[in-house]
Amino acid sequence: MVHQAASEALKRFRVIDLTQVRAGPTACRQLADWGADVIQVQMPEHMRGDDTLGGQDGSDYQYTHRNKRSITLNLKEPEGIAALKRLIGTADVVVENFRPDVKYRLGIDYDSLCQDNPGLVYASISGFGQTGPYAKRPGFDQIAQGMSGLMSVTGIPGDAPMRVGIPIADLCAGIFAAQGILVALLEREASGKGQWLHTSLFESMIYMMDFQTSRFLIDGEVAKQAGNYHPTSIPTGVYKARDGYMNIAVFGSKIWERFCNILGMPEWVTDERYHDKASRSVNRDSLNAEINHRLAAQDRAYWIERFNEGGVACGVINNLQEVFEDPQLQHLNIVKDVVSDRLGKQRMVGQPVQLSRTPSSIARSAPLRGEHTTEILKDLGYDDTVLAQMKSHGVY
Template sequence: MPHIPASQALARFRVIDLTQVRAGPTAARQLADWGADVIQVQMPEHMRGDDTLGGQEGSDYQYTHRNKRSITLNLKEAEGIAVLKKLIEKADVVLENFRPDVKNRLGIDYETLEKINPGLVYASISGFGQTGPYAQRPGFDQIAQGMGGLMSVTGLPGQGPVRVGIPIADLCGGIFAAYGVVVALLERERSGKGQWVQTSLLQAMLYMMDFQTARATIDGEVPGQAGNFHPTSIPTGVYKTKDGHINIAVFGGKIWERFAEVMGAPEWIADERSQSKSARSVHRDWLNAEIERRLQANTSDYWIEKLNAAGVACGRINDMKQAFDEPQVQHLGMVQEVESPHLGKQKLMGQPVTLSRTPSRIARTTPRRGEHTEEILAEAGFDRTTLERMKAAGVY
């Protein structure tokens, strides 16, 4: 079955995906979800390593690899590399997350491939960058979370470093790579030339530290753990109610005044300990204790309704089941039900961005390893006799 675009937005582009595990496949998924013809290149079944997310039938793998086609090629053999290069001749994008030395050894580095396809956008995702003292180190999400500073500001004060509950460095590295690819494709429309797009888990993590980096580079501070409370905007954080916990975010003077009124404490507005943002920061422990004491007089639902009605941001703290049960989440329609020919009905999360004319959808569920090998090679001009010979020789 030929390419079925998930959107018309990127449907004219073909992507050769040489990545594995999570960061690279996330970049490929982003492009596939917007319609690119993403061809996932994997080692043949008998040669594969542990390159899947929980096994090919696992939920993680099924979520990550939808909207792609799959081909197997033995890249340890010269003919496998030759077939790959033939595919790349007419591709728009190559995605890879090998260690920096591997692509050079295989002869599929950017400098080599741009000679056969000058318009190629070649995207590399690594742990630490393509050059430098750590370039050859293995890179994984939690390593980047630690080295990029995230774990030093996550968790309760004095608790010690804490990782976040998702592979945020992998995910952001993949999303930034896809973003870089789209920027390069836009630039190619003017210049006609491709280029090498590079990012790393460490770079992604440092960038995502956002205002915490500014505190360090501009203010000269070393941010620490603030637990469930915002480090600079008080009161913002997790508060206990009569029957659970809620998040409250109070930003700005007018919102602070509304909040004080709803809490039945208009005296806070003039109190020297809470009159200004800086005073609230100094006296945060006193103020948070006062807020929590008053909140425990009523339920979470009561306060969520009361505060939101006053224009003060407030929300419940959900587990994943509760998150999907939220009426607004159901209204947004991000969860799509699809039918896998291999595994039956599935519910998968769609893209968090809506385009009015060229929306994204899940047009194809995750393929089995090599499911489209002969289809794609036939599209590239290989005849049946050649395909049979290559299969017998273990090329795919």
């Protein structure tokens, strides 16, 4: 089966995916979803480790590896390395998340490969970076969350540090790597040259700390846990109406005035305890208690309607079932259907960016390990006799 492009946008690019687990496969999925011919290189079945995100038929694996093709190659065999190099010779991009030293030992580092493919964009993803005192440490999402400071500002004040409920370090590293690849491909159009780019879970999380890092680097302030309340914009956080919890965000003096009027408390606008940002910060606890007292008189739907009419940002707090029942989500059509030959119809979240001429789609379900090995190797010029020899030698 030839490449089935999920979009016209990146259809002209070929990407070799040498990654496992989540960060690297996420980067490659981003490119595959926009039409790149992503060829996932996996170990043969008899050599594989625990790299399949819960098994090839599991929802996690199916979601992460959609829109890709799969080839198996034994990179411990010279013939496997030779086949990989031939494949890379046809590619625009290589993405890898080996330990930093492995690519050099295998002879598939950027400096080695760019001799024969000077336009190659080579992306490396690691736990902590390619060099430095932590370079050889194993990377793991929650470790990066903790070391970046994220867990120190997450959770209820006074409680233990709290991880984020998704693998945010893996996901962000993958998305930043994909962005870096696209930047390098754009630059290549001017220079004609590829380049090596690298990112890490640790760097990605440091960047994602955003205003918390600027509060420290510029203001010298070490942020602490703020729970469900925004650390600097008050009142912003989780509040309880008569029938349950909701989020409310009040930014700026004009929105604060509207908020007070909707709650039936216009006197708060001039109350010395609450009249400006500084006073609301000092008296946060008493203000939040009073807000909850007022909200308890009505259900969330009542307040959401009133606040939205008044231009005050707010919303319910959904569980995942409620998320996919939400009329706005359904209107945006972000859930896409794909049919797997083995597993039948599947539903998955598609890309969150909408392009008018070259939209993303899910053109094919995740491949079986090595599903496209023969067709890809034949495209590279291997004939049936050589393929049979390679198979017997355990090369794929």
